Amino acid sequence: MKPSTSQFHHIRNLRYHLRCWGNANAPKIFLLHGWMDVSASFQFLVDSFARDWCVIAPDWRGFGLTEWARDGYWFPDYYADLDAILNIYQPDAPVNLIGHSMGGNVACTYAGVRPQRVAKLISLEGFGASRTAPSEAPKRYARWLEQLAAPPAFKPYASFDAVAARMQKSNPRLTTARAQFLAQHWAQQNAAGEVVLRSDPAHKIVNPVLSRIEELLACWRRTTAPVLWLRGDASSAPGWRSDDTSQFDERKAAFTHLTESVIADCGHMLHHDQPQKMASAIEDFLR
Numbered sequence: 001m002k003p004s005t006s007q008f009h010h011i012r013n014l015r016y017h018l019r020c021w022g023n024a025n026a027p028k029i030f031l032l033h034g035w036m037d038v039s040a041s042f043q044f045l046v047d048s049f050a051r052d053w054c055v056i057a058p059d060w061r062g063f064g065l066t067e068w069a070r071d072g073y074w075f076p077d078y079y080a081d082l083d084a085i086l087n088i089y090q091p092d093a094p095v096n097l098i099g100h101s102m103g104g105n106v107a108c109t110y111a112g113v114r115p116q117r118v119a120k121l122i123s124l125e126g127f128g129a130s131r132t133a134p135s136e137a138p139k140r141y142a143r144w145l146e147q148l149a150a151p152p153a154f155k156p157y158a159s160f161d162a163v164a165a166r167m168q169k170s171n172p173r174l175t176t177a178r179a180q181f182l183a184q185h186w187a188q189q190n191a192a193g194e195v196v197l198r199s200d201p202a203h204k205i206v207n208p209v210l211s212r213i214e215e216l217l218a219c220w221r222r223t224t225a226p227v228l229w230l231r232g233d234a235s236s237a238p239g240w241r242s243d244d245t246s247q248f249d250e251r252k253a254a255f256t257h258l259t260e261s262v263i264a265d266c267g268h269m270l271h272h273d274q275p276q277k278m279a280s281a282i283e284d285f286l287r
Contacts, residue, residue: 002047004040006065011084012077017065018085021046021055028089029096029286031057032082032103034126036199038064040185044178045271048279056089058082060103062200064185072202074209078106079113086117094119094225096286100271101125101237105216111227112219120286122228124270124278127240127251129211137210144208152204156194163187163195173266173273182272213251220254227255228285232266232273259285 004021019039031042039057046055059066061081062073069077086095097118099107104126111118157163163186164179174182187195229252240248252258261281266274 001043004043004046008065009085009088011081011088014061014069015067016061016081016085017059019057019059022053024054026052026054027096028054028056029098030086030089031055032097032099032107033057033060033063034099034101034103035203036063036197037100037103038185038198040064041182042271043181044275045278045282048275049283050279051283056085058085062203064198068200068202072205073200075106075207078102079110082106082110083114083117096120096122097225098122098282099124099126101268105129108223108227109216109219111225112222115222115224118223118225120228121223121225122230122282122285124230125232125235125237125268127229127231127248128213128216129239130242131213131247132210134210140206140210141208143206147205151201153201154197154199154204156190156192156196157187158195160184160187160195163197171267171269171272174269178272217251217254220251221256223255224257226257226285227259228281229258229260230270230278230281231260231262232268232270233262233264234266235268235270237268 002021004019007018007020009016009018033039033041039059042057060078062068094117097107097111101124104123105128107121108123108126111121160183163183164176167179167182168174168176187197190196240251243251252260263270263274263277270278
């Protein structure tokens with residue numbers, strides 16, 4: 001495995017962890033993980049790169065080794081966190097930005113909000129959430145209030161092997177070796193000897209603000225960078241898959257310079273299932 005180092009920065013009142021691979025003088029790639037994931041999850045992808053890169057991957061707020069947010073989690077905070085991170089690591093030039101799932105959604109919208117900051121954009125299964133209707137708002141707010149009153153929690157595990165087994169149950173393509181590696185980064189042992197996830201359970205609280213596709217499309221249309229959309233042929237992740245063909249085509253048409261690619265024998269966790277194929281597609285696009 002290619003070695004990584006941990007760096008910590010004070011970003012927007014939180015102690016932020018960033019994992020870095022490679023020579024600091026090499027061309028930079030920024031990798032953004034998805035919901036309930038961590039930066040170390042990209043290890044297999046980084047190992048598969050043929051070129052020399054300086055890879056920088058944050059643990060989003062409330063995940064991995066980054067501090068938890070005391071006032072909850074709001075999606076616009078990810079844009080602001082990303083903006084601060086890019087200003088630390090590459091303030092004077094547009095960046096190569098790659099995001100998976102939630103991280104892909106962050107990357108796509110940020111590329112429209114700050115088009116001058118992104119040279120090339122790659123979204124891995126991050127094509128926006130399901131469409132919503134205003135009529136859904138009352139129930140969403142009520143659910144949010146109920147969860148605030150009775151906050152959700154994650155169940156503890158008996159061992160890291162149990163975490164790895166749970167991950168393989170969710171993703172049968174995940175090898176035992178990879179699952180055991182990930183378990184060490186997704187979880188930690190507490191004072192009681194239990195193994196608990198390195199994620200704030202508050203992430204399970206529903207966002208009371210509906211996702212509005214019209215706002216996303218407005219942002220995406222301002223993107224000037226070439227865009228690569230990568231998705232797994234066997235993925236069943238929710239969100240954009242609720243669209244019919246014309247609605248999904250509308251999402252793709254929002255980007256002026258879009259290339260779409262489907263990776264065979266691959267689920268939602270592309271960087272776990274087919275890191276070699278992913279690395280090849282990414283490096284071809286970044287030439």
